[in-house]
Amino acid sequence: MGATVEQALEQLKSTGVRMTPQRHAILSFLMNSMTHPTADEIYKSLSPAFPSMSVATIYNNLRLFVDAGFVRELTYGDDSSRFDADLSEHYHAICRSCGTIVDFDYPPLTEVETEASRQTGFKVEGHRMEVYGQCAECSRPNS
Ligand SMILES: [Zn+2]
Numbered sequence: 001m002g003a004t005v006e007q008a009l010e011q012l013k014s015t016g017v018r019m020t021p022q023r024h025a026i027l028s029f030l031m032n033s034m035t036h037p038t039a040d041e042i043y044k045s046l047s048p049a050f051p052s053m054s055v056a057t058i059y060n061n062l063r064l065f066v067d068a069g070f071v072r073e074l075t076y077g078d079d080s081s082r083f084d085a086d087l088s089e090h091y092h093a094i095c096r097s098c099g100t101i102v103d104f105d106y107p108p109l110t111e112v113e114t115e116a117s118r119q120t121g122f123k124v125e126g127h128r129m130e131v132y133g134q135c136a137e138c139s140r141p142n143s
């Protein structure tokens with residue numbers, strides 16, 4: 001599992017990034033969220049508490065967190081980017097109807113890297129896989 005919000009904040013501070021209440025709120029929201037939110041969703045959730053915060057502020061902060069390596073940007077399809085603060089190795093199942101992203105894990109898949117390396121001579125550094133379909137909610141009959 002990833003670092004705690006406090007650890008992440010300490011690390012950011014050590015790189016000279018000034019910690020603001022907004023910044024803290026955005027990072028906590030991401031780290032406590034399992035939903036892989038878009039910048040818009042973060043904005044909607046936080047704007048009641050931070051009425052003066054703009055979507056641009058959210059984007060700038062997300063960019064900063066991505067660059068600092070605390071957050072992963074997910075670009076699937078042509079939808080707006082989603083953000084994931086869980087940096088552990090995991091895969092995503094993506095719903096084509098509602099865009100929901102659900103985490104799952106399948107450790108045997110790392111053998112793919114060994115096999116790829118054997119067949120190609122590459123020094124393999126990682127791989128990416130996504131699964132697409134209808135989420136449990138969307139595939140439920142007469143919902
Ligand atoms: Zn769905």
Ligand SMILES: [Zn+2]
Pocket residue numbers: 036084086090091092102103
């Ligand atoms: Zn994820």
